[in-house]
Amino acid sequence: MRLNRVLAIAKKNLRSLKHDRRTVGFLVLMPLLMITIFGYTFGGTIQNVSVYIVNLDQAPSNSSVSEKIIASLESTDTLHIVKMLTTPDGVGAAAEEVKDAHIWAAIVFNETFSADVLAASRSLGPPASIQLIIDGTNPNIVSAVTGELQTAIRSVIGSGAAAPMSVAPDLVYGKDARFIDFFAPGVMGLAAMMVTFMLSIISFVHERSGSTLDRLLSTPVTEGEIVAGYALAFGFVGLIQSCVIISAAILLFNVMIVGNVLLALLVVFVLGVGNQGLGFMLSSFAKNEFQAIQFLPLILFPSILLSGVFWPLEAVPTLLRPVSYFIPLTYAVEGLRSVMIRGWSIDGIWVQLVVLLGFAVAMLLLSALGLKRRR
Amino acid sequence: MIALESAGMDRSASTVALGGGGRSVKRTLEAENDAIHAHRLRKVYDDLVAVDDIDLKIAKGQLYGMIGPNGSGKTTTIKMLVGLLRLTSGKAYVLGEKVPISQNISRIGYMPQEMAIYTDLTVRENLQLFSELYSIDPKKFEGRADDLLKVIDLADRKDSLVSELSGSMRHRVSLACALVHDPEVVFLDEPTVGVDPELRVGFWKYFADLKEKGKTIVLTTHYMDEAVRCDTVGMMRAGRMIAEGSPKGLMEESGTADLESAFLTFAKKVGS
Numbered sequence: 001m002r003l004n005r006v007l008a009i010a011k012k013n014l015r016s017l018k019h020d021r022r023t024v025g026f027l028v029l030m031p032l033l034m035i036t037i038f039g040y041t042f043g044g045t046i047q048n049v050s051v052y053i054v055n056l057d058q059a060p061s062n063s064s065v066s067e068k069i070i071a072s073l074e075s076t077d078t079l080h081i082v083k084m085l086t087t088p089d090g091v092g093a094a095a096e097e098v099k100d101a102h103i104w105a106a107i108v109f110n111e112t113f114s115a116d117v118l119a120a121s122r123s124l125g126p127p128a129s130i131q132l133i134i135d136g137t138n139p140n141i142v143s144a145v146t147g148e149l150q151t152a153i154r155s156v157i158g159s160g161a162a163a164p165m166s167v168a169p170d171l172v173y174g175k176d177a178r179f180i181d182f183f184a185p186g187v188m189g190l191a192a193m194m195v196t197f198m199l200s201i202i203s204f205v206h207e208r209s210g211s212t213l214d215r216l217l218s219t220p221v222t223e224g225e226i227v228a229g230y231a232l233a234f235g236f237v238g239l240i241q242s243c244v245i246i247s248a249a250i251l252l253f254n255v256m257i258v259g260n261v262l263l264a265l266l267v268v269f270v271l272g273v274g275n276q277g278l279g280f281m282l283s284s285f286a287k288n289e290f291q292a293i294q295f296l297p298l299i300l301f302p303s304i305l306l307s308g309v310f311w312p313l314e315a316v317p318t319l320l321r322p323v324s325y326f327i328p329l330t331y332a333v334e335g336l337r338s339v340m341i342r343g344w345s346i347d348g349i350w351v352q353l354v355v356l357l358g359f360a361v362a363m364l365l366l367s368a369l370g371l372k373r374r375r
Numbered sequence: 376m377i378a379l380e381s382a383g384m385d386r387s388a389s390t391v392a393l394g395g396g397g398r399s400v401k402r403t404l405e406a407e408n409d410a411i412h413a414h415r416l417r418k419v420y421d422d423l424v425a426v427d428d429i430d431l432k433i434a435k436g437q438l439y440g441m442i443g444p445n446g447s448g449k450t451t452t453i454k455m456l457v458g459l460l461r462l463t464s465g466k467a468y469v470l471g472e473k474v475p476i477s478q479n480i481s482r483i484g485y486m487p488q489e490m491a492i493y494t495d496l497t498v499r500e501n502l503q504l505f506s507e508l509y510s511i512d513p514k515k516f517e518g519r520a521d522d523l524l525k526v527i528d529l530a531d532r533k534d535s536l537v538s539e540l541s542g543s544m545r546h547r548v549s550l551a552c553a554l555v556h557d558p559e560v561v562f563l564d565e566p567t568v569g570v571d572p573e574l575r576v577g578f579w580k581y582f583a584d585l586k587e588k589g590k591t592i593v594l595t596t597h598y599m600d601e602a603v604r605c606d607t608v609g610m611m612r613a614g615r616m617i618a619e620g621s622p623k624g625l626m627e628e629s630g631t632a633d634l635e636s637a638f639l640t641f642a643k644k645v646g647s
Contacts, residue, residue: 019536219505
């Protein structure tokens with residue numbers, strides 16, 4: 001493999017982009033638009049989430065922990081307590097309301113709640129539990145309600161005491177993290193993946209249908225050099241896009257980036273190279289641009305829905321969750337979040353990087369082999 | 376095959392030489408001395424025989440023209456010789472190297488029938504791309520590009536995007552891309568289609584100059600007035616070489632006054 005020929009192919013692709021201002025505009029504005037729309041849509045403060053409270057706690061008012069928590073919850077704008085119920089059949093009624101989507105959640109304190117808290121605080125029993133019946137269709141809402149509950153509990157029993165409620169760990173994104181912080185790394189990965197895949201498959205179908213690929217292959221350039229040149233050019237485009245997204249995320253939404261930005265960009269680059277290879281490979285099954293476009297939903301929809309960009313993997317239905325682990329974007333998003341929110345270094349994301357590198361190498365090799373085979 | 380003798384080529388000698396069994400040395404020598412040497416070249420797609428056992432022996436410095444109707448196997452033959460298609464059977468050598476060539480790939484140039492240039496690059500950028508792929512010294516490229524731009528009469532449009540050029544201009548850019556590395560053997564698949572008559576004359580003058588410099592040119596064409604200018608013409612029909620020889624020899628042998636009539640005569644003989 002000769003570097004000068006790889007660079008020639010890479011330069012050719014970048015020069016093509018230079019002359020196509022509309023596409024360059026698309027490449028820059030598309031991620032900007034995505035982060036802006038998603039940011040404003042998901043990044044706002046959640047208010048007035050309608051809930052029922054079912055308080056079955058038998059403790060007298062002067063020693064009732066549940067009443068103190070409820071008082072704290074009443075003082076926030078996040079929750080709108082539609083109804084307070086105190087009878088045991090209220091649990092079923094409230095659950096029914098959640099099921100019918102009339103309210104978002106029902107917060108239930110059982111009969112022995114205060115006593116359980118007292119026992120737990122003296123290490124004489126397990127933590128008391130607050131039952132949260134919640135509509136999980138919107139992770140923002142889940143996050144907001146559980147967050148308010150935790151705040152109320154802390155305000156009542158102090159941060160030192162054992163929390164009388166268990167919280168699903170997938171909803172804990174990091175201290176003080178907002179949804180936009182959770183979301184920005186996902187958008188970065190998604191944008192890089194979409195653009196590199198689209199550019200690659202369309203460009204290559206064009207190369208094939210216009211016979212320029214034949215012409216390239218009649219020169220000393222090898223199949224591997226063509227694939228590497230494309231990977232370099234489109235990986236670079238993915239990087240530029242990520243820089244746009246990171247800049248916009250910081251400037252517009254003050255997004256948290258705890259870890260090393262360069263490491264995050266490396267993840268994006270490797271993801272971009274891999275998806276470029278995937279586009280390259282699939283282009284051999286399309287005779288023209290129209291057929292190539294048909295691959296977009298096939299690849300993009302599972303990636304968008306199952307890779308954890310919009311909601312945690314734990315929110316993906318159990319039946320579909322194994323599919324998530326076959327989607328490279330899943331690893332990129334996880335890696336990016338670990339770097340940007342958790343502040344992890346390469347030690348913490350090596351598994352994700354290895355998977356992405358494996359994907360990229362496999363795709364590039366298959367692409368190069370596919371080019372040889374067509375002869 | 377008809378008219379071999381009139382082409383002044385000793386086809387029987389080459390056939391014997393390629394016949395195998397202890398003659399491989401002679402075959403290799405012939406293959407090395409010729410620009411192109413092919414024996415029983417065959418390409419089959421499923422149940423379609425695109426090229427049917429053709430032999431080729433093109434000496435260095437020759438201008439060889441392939442003529443024949445669409446689907447006669449001209450493009451497939453060229454694609455096999457430049458290494459873009461696998462041979463179903465047979466053997467071929469280009470500049471002494473067995474096809475698909477790798478060592479000699481920088482010594483050949485190929486202009487496909489389709490435009491096959493990047494419309495989203497400028498004329499100069501297209502030339503530069505191919506120059507870089509052939510690892511041409513950037514300093515030499517400048518002079519080479521200027522010369523070629525004059526030949527294709529596009530010096531004043533070198534910074535125009537190819538998408539802004541007319542079909543004829545694009546065709547000329549495609550030709551220049553095939554020649555940018557100054558190859559010894561040039562395969563041109565219908566190089567003058569869509570080119571205006573005045574420029575066609577210019578192209579043929581350039582081909583003659585290349586031949587003068589010892590370059591070998593293998594081209595396909597539909598224009599019989601162009602084929603007459605070739606040293607040797609191969610007439611193809613339904614994947615088979617139905618006649619081969621000098622234009623004059625072919626016309627004499629067929630008793631006709633032009634190549635078109637000669638082609639029809641040979642086609643009729645083969646068909647009957």
